[in-house]
Amino acid sequence: MSAAPSFDDLILAVARRRDRAAFDALYRHFAPKIVAYVLKLGSDRSAAEELVQDVMLTLWLRAETFDPAQASAATWMFTIVRNRRIDRLRREARPAPDPHDPAMAALPPPSPEEEAQVALDGRFVRDAIKNLSPEQTEALRLSYFEEKSHSEIAEERRIPLGTVKTRLRAALAQLRRSVKERA
Amino acid sequence: MSMRLPSHHPQDELLFGYASGELREIKALLVATHLAYCPSCRARVAVFEAQCGAWFDEAPAASTDGPLDTLLERLHGQLGAVPPVFVPPPGPRPAAVDGVPEPLRSWLDGPMQERAWTDVSPGVWVSEWTRAAGGSSVCLLRMGPGAPVPAHRHTATEILLVLQGAFHDEYGRFVLGDVIGYEAGSDHHATGDESGECICLFLLDGEIVFLDEPAPTA
Numbered sequence: 017m018s019a020a021p022s023f024d025d026l027i028l029a030v031a032r033r034r035d036r037a038a039f040d041a042l043y044r045h046f047a048p049k050i051v052a053y054v055l056k057l058g059s060d061r062s063a064a065e066e067l068v069q070d071v072m073l074t075l076w077l078r079a080e081t082f083d084p085a086q087a088s089a090a091t092w093m094f095t096i097v098r099n100r101r102i103d104r105l106r107r108e109a110r111p112a113p114d115p116h117d118p119a120m121a122a123l124p125p126p127s128p129e130e131e132a133q134v135a136l137d138g139r140f141v142r143d144a145i146k147n148l149s150p151e152q153t154e155a156l157r158l159s160y161f162e163e164k165s166h167s168e169i170a171e172e173r174r175i176p177l178g179t180v181k182t183r184l185r186a187a188l189a190q191l192r193r194s195v196k197e198r199a
Numbered sequence: 200m201s202m203r204l205p206s207h208h209p210q211d212e213l214l215f216g217y218a219s220g221e222l223r224e225i226k227a228l229l230v231a232t233h234l235a236y237c238p239s240c241r242a243r244v245a246v247f248e249a250q251c252g253a254w255f256d257e258a259p260a261a262s263t264d265g266p267l268d269t270l271l272e273r274l275h276g277q278l279g280a281v282p283p284v285f286v287p288p289p290g291p292r293p294a295a296v297d298g299v300p301e302p303l304r305s306w307l308d309g310p311m312q313e314r315a316w317t318d319v320s321p322g323v324w325v326s327e328w329t330r331a332a333g334g335s336s337v338c339l340l341r342m343g344p345g346a347p348v349p350a351h352r353h354t355a356t357e358i359l360l361v362l363q364g365a366f367h368d369e370y371g372r373f374v375l376g377d378v379i380g381y382e383a384g385s386d387h388h389a390t391g392d393e394s395g396e397c398i399c400l401f402l403l404d405g406e407i408v409f410l411d412e413p414a415p416t417a
Contacts, residue, residue, distance in 0.1 A: 036278070040271065045260065047267050052258035065270055069277075076278055087245070091252025098220035098251070108224040108332065111302035113235040119300040120235045123376075124203045130238070138242040145250055160219040161254045191211045 023089035024082075031079035043072055046093050053097060056162050059105055070100050137194075144194035152187035159184055205237045205376035209358075214240060218247035223333030228302060229360050229378070229402050235300035236376025299362055303400065306330060311363070311398065314339070322346025322391070325401065340401035342366055342391030350388065355405030357381045359389075364397030366390060 023045065029038035047068045054064040074096050082092050099110045113120060126134065148156070158164045158172075166184070170177040208214075209230050216222035217230040234241050299311065308328050316324035322343030329338040340359070342348060358380045365374045368389045373379055381387055383405070391397040 034278075036275070039278070043271050043274070047270070048260045049255060049258045051267070053255055061266075065266060068267070068270060069274060072274055073277060087249065088252060090256035091249045094252040094255040095248060097255065102220055109228075110220075111224070111228040111231040111306070113231055113241070114301040117235065117301040117304075119298050119304065122298065123236060123300070126204060126238050130204060134238050134242045137239055138246055141243055141246045142249075145246065156215065156250075157254055160215045160221045161251055163219075163221045188211050188215075 024084045027075070027079050027082045027089055027092070028084070030076065031082060034076070039072075039076060042075065047072065049093075050097050054101060054105070057101070057105075063105055067097070067101060067104060070104060071097050074100060140194040141191055144191050148187050148190060152183050152190070155180060155183040156187050203375075204239065205233065205374075205378070207371070207373055207377035207379050208237065208240050209233055209378045210380065211243075214243050215247045218244045219251050223335065225330060225332050225335035225337055225402065226358075228306060228330075228337065229358060229400055232300060232303040232400065233360055233376060233378050235302075303362075311339075316341060320346075320349045323348050335402055335404050337400055337402045340399045342389065342397045342399075344391055344395055345393045346391050348389040350386070352386075353381075353383060353403060353405060355383045355403065357404075358402040360400040360402075362398045362400055364395050365392040366397045366399070367392065 023042065026035075026038040026042050029035035030042070050068045050071055051061075051064045054067050055061070059067075071093075075093070078096075082089070086092075087095070102108050102110045145153070154173075155169065158169045159166070164172070166180045167177055169175075169180045173180075213222065213226060213230050217227055222230065234244065299307065315327040317327055319325055323346050324341045326339035326341070329336060331337075339362070340348070342364075358378060359373070361373050361375055361377045363375070365372060366389050367373065368387045370379065370387065372392075
């Protein structure tokens with residue numbers, strides 16, 4: 017994915033200069049993906065287009081909050097799409113911690129050792145995801161990303177329900193193991 | 200290494216579901232409030248979000264899409280209408296009187312001290328504040344020093360998040376920010392620490408039945 021860094025630059029161009037050409041390029045890349053995501057989750061075409069509009073306006077207004085050190089352009093876009101979809105289509109709140117919250121700031125800050133441990137844990141779990149079998153990765157994707165029930169996955173993939181459960185259990189066990197290894 | 204960060208975490212089912220957006224509102228509230236206490240789970244959620252971002256970006260782009268071109272033209276009209284730069288004001292925020300972090304604080308109807316409680320048994324109360332959605336409900340569970348929560352049976356998962364003090368049961372001792380889940384049909388006997396009151400966010404996926412106790416009146 018050699019094109020990935022350029023999407024970072026495009027979002028930064030919107031943040032710094034309200035660059036319309038950059039906005040259009042982002043739109044052409046991401047709008048079809050937003051439609052695909054929302055259709056897969058069971059909404060219709062018109063709901064999908066409304067969400068595209070909502071998300072792209074959010075991008076235009078909130079581009080300053082993009083930090084390429086924290087997340088890739090695609091991940092940042094995904095979190096906007098996810099949150100706007102929960103708000104607009106599911107009509108629910110999206111509870112999230114607030115980094116400016118004084119109550120959060122009052123909590124004991126992690127020690128340097130703990131900070132290092134947290135970074136290490138992150139690396140372990142990233143590796144654990146990479147090392148999942150293709151079937152396990154797909155089970156996670158269908159279950160969490162496409163929000164399908166175990167029986168829907170079994171039906172769609174023509175595999176026994178027990179196999180779906182086994183794959184998911186094995187995938188989650190491997191992610192869990194990645195934490196245990198540190199202890 | 201200090202022992203002050205949480206050592207009991209939500210399962211990855213919950214963290215992944217929170218990252219992907221699959222998790223419904225009430226469970227997301229509990230997970231997000233744990234995240235305020237737990238840098239390690241924040242890092243884990245960031246990894247799961249990155250995975251979802253990769254899946255999101257995998258979707259093939261539609262070739263030529265007329266409706267999306269029309270929509271882009273319509274958006275061009277709207278871009279000029281909105282203020283060119285949006286800066287979220289960091290502004291002063293109300294001091295956290297009782298230390299409950301966001302997002303839970305905004306969901307509560309006031310400080311912990313002024314809360315209305317319903318008796319469950321001697322030294323144990325549940326809050327009259329409660330929220331329910333998507334098949335789950337939450338309220339607060341308060342245990343006086345050394346007070347045991349009466350035996351109860353639940354028909355579905357129960358999850359506790361410690362907001363103040365500490366409690367213990369047959370599975371361990373739980374302190375500020377810890378999350379502990381109990382499967383449907385399981386049995387456990389929570390007791391508040393002797394040293395002070397313990398308050399937890401108390402999430403249930405189904406009905407709860409206290410055994411040998413009069414049902415709490417609403």
